[in-house]
Amino acid sequence: MTRKPDNPPAISPTREEDYAEWYQQVIRAADLAENAPVRGCMVIKPWGYAIWEEIKSYLDARIKDTGHQNVYFPLFIPLSFLEREAAHVQGFAKECAVVTHHRLEEKDGKLVPAGELEEPLIVRPTSETIIGDTFSRWVQSWRDLPLLINQWANVVRWEMRTRLFLRTTEFLWQEGHTVHATAQEARDEAQRMLNVYRELAEEVLAIPVILGEKSPGERFPGAEHTYTFEMMMQDRKALQAGTSHDLGQNFSKAFNIRFNTADGNLEYGYMTSWGSTTRLIGALIMTHADDDGLRLPPRIAPYHVVIIPVLVKPEMQEEVLAYAEKIRASLAALVFCGKPVRVHVDKREMRGGDKNWDWIKKGVPLRIEVGPRDVVSQKCMLTRRDKAHTEKENVTIEHLISSLSSILSNIQETYFSQALEFQKRHTHRDITTFEELKAFFTPQNEDRPEIHGGFVVAKWCGDPESEAKLADLKITIRCLPFEQSGTEGRCCLTGKSATLDAVFAKAY
DSSP: OOOOTTSOOSSSSOTTTOHHHHHHHHHHHTTOEEEOSSTTOEEEOHHHHHHHHHHHHHHHHHHHHTTOEEOOOOSEEEHHHHHTSHHHHHHHGGGOEEEEEOOEEEETTEEEEOOEEEEEEEEOSOOHHHHHHHHHHHOOBGGGOSEEEEEEEEEEOOOSSOBTTTBOSEEEEEEEEEEESSHHHHHHHHHHHHHHHHHIIIIISOOOOEEEEOOGGGSOTTOSEEEEEEEEOTTSOEEEEEEEEEEETHHHHHTTOEEEOTTSOEEEOEEEEEEEETHHHHHHHHHHOBTTBOOOOTTTOSOSEEEEEOOOOGGGHHHHHHHHHHHHHHHHTSEETTEEOOEEEOOOSSOHHHHHHHHHHHTOSEEEEEOHHHHHHTEEEEEETTSOTTOEEEEEHHHHHHHHHHHHHHHHHHHHHHHHHHHHHTEEOOOOSHHHHHHHTSOSOTTOGGGSOOEEEEEEOOOGGGGGGGGGGTOEEEEEESSOOOOOEEOTTTOOEEOEEEEEEOBO
16 A cells, blocks of 8 residues: 555565565564574464464364374484484484483582483484384384374574574474375375465465475475465565475384284385474465565454454543453354454553553454444444555444454455465566576665566476576575476576476575
């Protein structure tokens, strides 16, 4: 929307001025998280954690709907476990945090590590190895399969460059792990769970995604196939929001996960693993937020509606608050997407305008203001977060109750359609050579790098060694989309004959 000079945006700098800093300021303004005393870690504040709980609630239900059970495995993993799968240890070695001592002693007035461990312990970067060791005891017969488990946990990956929610040393996630009797069952499972992630992204978070398989250079260490869902952020970079891995028999052979088949043979199991993280909150911010702060799709918002009592007359305060509570109770009795509408009355002792802007920055879908006049008229002032903050509608309570679900659905659809239109507008299919690819991903104006970039869908011959050419451009093959054109052309990296479509982009 166009702003007057005396009506500046709530977030400074804006997306156009400095996207990276804008992102940090949205997190601060929405009160989502802050940096922890430990380098690279974060404190997730109540509003940010409430969003994570909504994501977790939806995803946990879908994981259980598909037959998986929740478990919990230890935070510490023996070093020898990682060494059993060569590609896995090579892929994670540089990111591992290692525990070498088990107690502290006082020496010269300071606490120092004292008791050295016989074997170093790795702080969980992912759990394939320790779960594989356990599965070797749990799986004995074909009757034990499929074995379908999931855990909600924290993991540690020692990142050099961190950013709240997007890349932190410690983060929260879920990780599913399964064992199957055949290669096809494992592959079907990995793709089935990828589709669960697609549903979460598109139907709940209102973020359009591209589903596909990772190239060899981007594949999970130790996997046969890695499937991904890729999102486009407002700076036109890609974000890998979650992955699902077909591990084949690599980990079952490393950890001796074997079962007796129905005809009496002994065979190694076929495994999968899949996960998504608090990075999804970063995706929400960078997909939907604007220069006034966060915008939350209703299906993921901790509150669908916030009621702001306008208490300008002390003698009317009790009556206005009672009216606000009446509206809250009426709306809370409604259902949106199968769940009760979440409504909050903001009774804080602060100016109404400050309350209003606080909830704008936090991204609540609907704000309702009620004052003495509204008590008399039995109306309220309704404002939608997907519209300008000056666009207010005076509605009756009856109208609000009858239309609330459709309003929330419309906001949800609006956010998705806006993000989809943005993705389509910045996806390019006319690049055929490496020189064209290089020119596209080289900023035309070093002072304004945000004006250049996006997704490029181009032909690739499948040669893993050709991916090295992308390093200097700081781009990667994000995925080989499941939806392929089927046409033949020339590989944009090697010039060889190629039929594969690949998505190229800069990424977080």
